[in-house]
Amino acid sequence: MDVATENKGYTLGLKNRETGQNASKVYMKPMALYVPAVAAAAVATLARTLGEARGSVVLTVTNNNNGVSVDKDFATLEDATDETNAADAVKALINIVRGYDDDDEHNVCGW
Numbered sequence: 001m002d003v004a005t006e007n008k009g010y011t012l013g014l015k016n017r018e019t020g021q022n023a024s025k026v027y028m029k030p031m032a033l034y035v036p037a038v039a040a041a042a043v044a045t046l047a048r049t050l051g052e053a054r055g056s057v058v059l060t061v062t063n064n065n066n067g068v069s070v071d072k073d074f075a076t077l078e079d080a081t082d083e084t085n086a087a088d089a090v091k092a093l094i095n096i097v098r099g100y101d102d103d104d105e106h107n108v109c110g111w
Contacts, residue, residue, distance in 0.1 A: 008064035010097070012090065014046040017053030017073075023047075026064065029058065030094060036087035043086035053077040061085075061093035068100040 012023035012033065014071075023046040033039045043059065057080050062069035072089045074080035080089070 003100050005020055006065065010094070011060075011062040011064055012042055012046065013062070014043065014050060015058050015060065016050055016053040016055065016077075017058060019053070021050055022069070023049035024060075030061075033090050033094060034100045036083070036091075037089035040081075040086040042085040043090065044081050047104040050077065059089050059093065060089065061097050063097050063100075066100075070096045 007028065008029040009026045010030035010033075010035055011024050011026050011028075013020035013022055020062065027033060027042075029093055033042060039077065047053070056073055057077050058071045058073050060071040062071055070093050072093060074085070075087075079085055
């Protein structure tokens with residue numbers, strides 16, 4: 001199997017727990033999300049798609065190659081879109097997903 005068909009990327013998602021409304025985007029080179037400004041902007045873009053979300057939200061990172069998904073809850077959309085919170089959360093979630101990748105010896109997506 002060649003790498004082009006193997007790499008399905010990572011999905012960054014944001015979901016309003018109260019309404020079930022969600023927004024997501026696939027990143028074929030998720031290492032870009034390690035840059036704090038890029039991660040914060042990505043979360044902000046997803047938040048704009050949700051509009052005026054009330055209640056708690058959940059930020060999710062999923063490896064589309066193996067289905068490993070982790071999430072982090074935030075009490076409000078404002079908490080999730082705070083630049084520092086967003087950057088830290090995205091990095092932490094990616095690291096957790098990559099940890100599962102290392103355990104399963106699936107090192108894909110350009111890592």
